[in-house]
Amino acid sequence: MREKFIYVLGLLGALALVANMYNIFLVLPDEANQGAIYRIIFFHVPAAIIAFTFFFVALICSVAFLAFKSFKADAIAVASTEVGVVFALVNLVTGSIWGRNIWGIWWTWDYRITSMFVCVLLYLGYLIMRPAITDPTQRGTLSAVLSIFAFCDVPIVWFSIRWWRTQHPGPVLETGGLPHNMAMALLYNFIALLMIGTALVLVRLRSEHVQREIESLRRLALVEA
């Protein structure tokens, strides 16, 4: 039952994505200043929003784990964080390609990209620390605390880097205001990517569940021996 839901969700997301891509690449006109490359915005911007959505979900689940000791919450936290990091990387890579096309350089240190990079590092630390803790309860507890620290840092990082950039101006990736048909395309792609992202989180949840069962069976086997 659950598996079917994941497949359906993923399929719907993929179909929506294909439909969107048709729209984005073949229907919408080129933008005045940037030419064809601006189309990357339909992936670049939603990826960022989705990444932070999943980081926020991870925060909620982390707090839930600390409050209720629910391992389900812990599993959702790690799954969301992983998928969030993937989308953050999509944002970084598309931003890099965009910058290369517009400015001729692969990395522009634009304040948003820099901040996103710091966020990726924050959550990469979370993902690297988790396997280093063997006891599941301790793993959940420490990861939860780390997730809280990380999410609290996100707004501070954004503000500080943005403020720094106003004093050390550099290349900026202009997103600007969008005409209606483009704004709608952005929204549709956001929904499509969100569906795919959620499907990925659910898949990851299952593998986390299986992993934990294996761990506990192993522990049980060692004791009986």
Add this chain to the structure above:
Amino acid sequence: MVAVDHVWKYFGDFPALRDVSLTVPRGACLALLGRNGAGKTTLLRILAGFSKPAKGTVTVAGAAPRDLAARAKVGYLGHGIAVWDELSAEENLRVFATLYGVDRAAIPVWLERVGLLRVREGLAREFSRGMRQRLAIARAFLHEPELLVLDEPFTSLDDRAIALLQNLLRDARARGASVIMSTHQLREALELASDVVLLKNGRVAHAGTRTQEMLDDPSWLYVRYGEG
């Protein structure tokens, strides 16, 4: 003094403690027996306030083990000696005196009792193993705890330290303190114990007073419950 009520503790999905209930009245000495992995250390760590049970309640002197009021009354002796190597014996005890709100005047008294007064200014890292153990004992008893939680205290103690510990435990019980200790040194522990609990795979397999049979044959309990 201590009430453990239907406590469960998990490590992931693995239950280390299953529905454990026991009480330790004032002045009693409970010997916690069981194979390695039976859950003895897990239970003692909960009593000392290092971890929390997943289900069930634990009260120490009427409060949760993590409460400051409860912690002030508990003396813990674990596997490590829990003293700082770069500090002298006296300085070590002075830190714990401050943490437990004990008058400094008690320090030389305790150093004397564990036979370390002469070397009070020696650094802990210069001590022999036996001296370090005795310092650890002083640390655990310094604040005249109402509950002593001892995890395999007789393992790796030399004869002098074992005799010292046995005397201190008797004195503590005489003034109304309770003791709960896990042990593999059945003879020494059963001599002191008033009650015995056997843990098997996280469950309480046997709980009762210490009987003459146990004294005569320290491994009686293990044999009875098929632990070999």
Add this chain to the structure above:
Amino acid sequence: MSGVAAALAIARKDLRSELRSKEATNAAVSFALVILLILSFAFEPTGEETHAIAGGLLWIVFAFSGTLILNRTFARELQNDALEALIAAPVPGWALFLGKAVSSMAMMLVVELVSLPVFAIFYGVTLVWTVIPVILLGTWALVVVGVAFSALTVNVQLREVMLPLLIYPTLVPALIASMVLTGNLLDGQTFSGDNITWLRLLVGFDIIYTALAVSLIDIVLVG
């Protein structure tokens, strides 16, 4: 039992222990000097550009050599299982944290006191009194985050590797603020205009993270 007395006892104990072994501060001071040396190869020490980035370089030295001290904060308690005794003692979590933070702060200041004049000499920088509050605030940010994460990783494998990985991204706002402020102040600027905003950011960061660390320390140590 007064939490403050407990915090001071813990800080005093850490400092006394460190004074006798000097394990962390020696390593940190040496490391700071080594970093200063290596940076001198990367950036021409008396050049114009280097003067402009002096603030940044100084905080690189502090931040990197600082991990050697911050890593030891809770790791030193693992010896002999002393950490258990501290957790079992009737010390409120905030007192344990503050005691550790104060002792780490003192050790960091020792390292900075040594490396600051060396830095001024190597890079031809004139020190001004106004950098003192910035160094104190910035170091406190390092210490608060470092001690909190030291507690977090005390039982984690690969602790020494994990700590820098975790604290540097978290410290980005504080490091930026400290670097910019130090650079501006060394350049002759005063606490006005933009510098006030940076100062506010640094103070805000310190307050938020001190509050976070103090409230979460019990969960981190006991679970």
